[in-house]
Amino acid sequence: xxxxxxxxxxxxxxxxxxxxxxxxxxxxxxxxxxxxxxxxxxxxxxxxxxxxxxxxxxxxxxxxxxxxxxxxxxxxxxxxxxxxxxxxxxxxxxxxxxxxxxxxxxxxxxxxxxxxxxxxxxxxxxxxxxxxxxxxxxxxxxxxxxxxxxxxxxxxxxxxxxxxxxxxxxxxxxxxxxxxxxxxxxxxxxxxxxxxxxxxxxxxxxxxxxxxxxxxxxxxxxxxxxxxxxxxxxxxxxxxxxxxxxxxxxxxxxxxxxxxxxxxxxxxxxxxxxxxxxxxxxxxxxxxxxxxxxxxxxxxxxxxxxxxxxxxxxxxxxxxxxxxxxxxxxxxxxxxxxxxxxxxxxxxxxxxxxxxxxxxxxxxxxxxxxxxxxxxxxxxxxxxxxxx
Numbered sequence: 001x002x003x004x005x006x007x008x009x010x011x012x013x014x015x016x017x018x019x020x021x022x023x024x025x026x027x028x029x030x031x032x033x034x035x036x037x038x039x040x041x042x043x044x045x046x047x048x049x050x051x052x053x054x055x056x057x058x059x060x061x062x063x064x065x066x067x068x069x070x071x072x073x074x075x076x077x078x079x080x081x082x083x084x085x086x087x088x089x090x091x092x093x094x095x096x097x098x099x100x101x102x103x104x105x106x107x108x109x110x111x112x113x114x115x116x117x118x119x120x121x122x123x124x125x126x127x128x129x130x131x132x133x134x135x136x137x138x139x140x141x142x143x144x145x146x147x148x149x150x151x152x153x154x155x156x157x158x159x160x161x162x163x164x165x166x167x168x169x170x171x172x173x174x175x176x177x178x179x180x181x182x183x184x185x186x187x188x189x190x191x192x193x194x195x196x197x198x199x200x201x202x203x204x205x206x207x208x209x210x211x212x213x214x215x216x217x218x219x220x221x222x223x224x225x226x227x228x229x230x231x232x233x234x235x236x237x238x239x240x241x242x243x244x245x246x247x248x249x250x251x252x253x254x255x256x257x258x259x260x261x262x263x264x265x266x267x268x269x270x271x272x273x274x275x276x277x278x279x280x281x282x283x284x285x286x287x288x289x290x291x292x293x294x295x296x297x298x299x300x301x302x303x304x305x306x307x308x309x310x311x312x313x314x315x316x317x318x319x320x321x322x323x324x325x326x327x328x329x330x331x332x333x334x335x336x337x338x339x340x341x342x343x344x345x346x347x348x349x350x351x352x353x354x355x356x357x358x359x360x361x362x363x364x365x366x367x368x369x370x371x372x373x374x375x376x377x378x379x380x381x382x383x384x385x386x387x388x
Contacts, residue, residue: 012035
């Protein structure tokens with residue numbers, strides 16, 4: 001299956017399932033890599049049975065595994081294990097998201113693979129990484145969102161801890177693993193050496209606590225949920241209008257002055273309690289109702305048009321249907337489609353990494369049926385038997 005992109009000569013053996021690992025390999029596939037997905041016989045990736053379903057197929061699975069190939073192997077079976085060894089002999093990268101120690105128990109751990117294939121890059125995405133006291137614990141997105149602090153920062157002011165509405169525990173781990181693979185390929189290009197990448201979902205959550213960690217280390221105060229507003233920039237949040245609400249992000253004093261002028265209350269910008277960003281953040285509870293009093297005189301659309309013309313960062317609060325119809329999203333090719341075998345199309349998110357040297361197609365190859373590519377993969381292995 002031909003792929004176009006900077007990784008078009010890279011072959012990846014994908015031993016992952018559900019989200020973190022498949023998200024990583026999906027990104028690499030979109031960037032040109034050939035991804036051979038190794039799945040359990042009979043059932044395959046767990047996400048094949050996770051809804052929503054469309055045309056008797058998991059749309060969830062289809063969106064994360066587009067463009068990949070599938071072969072079913074039982075890694076505890078000796079003959080299937082031999083097939084995996086042959087795949088690894090011809091691969092550039094292997095990606096797995098088992099718990100720490102699982103690959104070693106199967107005989108495919110980093111030490112064994114590195115000794116036999118010194119150029120092979122080994123990428124592991126797991127809940128807690130391969131070191132530390134939690135290494136062998138299982139984890140799901142909800143667990144690491146809770147343990148990594150993100151849930152303690154999310155939700156209404158004073159409200160209970162809240163899960164972020166998308167699976168950022170898995171997705172950030174997938175992103176960091178993809179960055180690790182790209183880095184390892186560059187390292188190998190310079191040195192000829194394959195290396196191990198060890199990415200933990202918990203580590204990835206800690207890595208995105210930018211403002212929260214800075215606030216705690218600087219002040220000693222433990223941050224908590226504050227709704228939609230920013231803890232250090234004001235006004236920066238959701239504001240009510242005559243007929244709804246939208247977001248304003250006036251990130252500096254100049255933008256705040258412009259905002260006040262457009263709202264018809266320029267005097268607010270000169271009041272000492274609002275004259276600087278630190279002062280506005282300190283007095284946010286006083287400022288917001290004053291801004292919303294002015295905003296209540298016009299509908300949301302009018303304010304969006306007026307503030308956009310004035311250069312004040314703002315935007316509507318879109319639901320998912322709005323996002324999929326947004327002209328900017330569509331212009332950036334961020335909604336793509338894959339053709340199913342029955343001729344129907346499934347729409348899904350596109351690739352945000354735009355590269356000047358490669359086209360960004362509006363279509364993708366579909367996700368494979370379980371074991372659909374066995375014959376072609378085995379034929380490829382026979383062709384390269386002399387390379388092992």
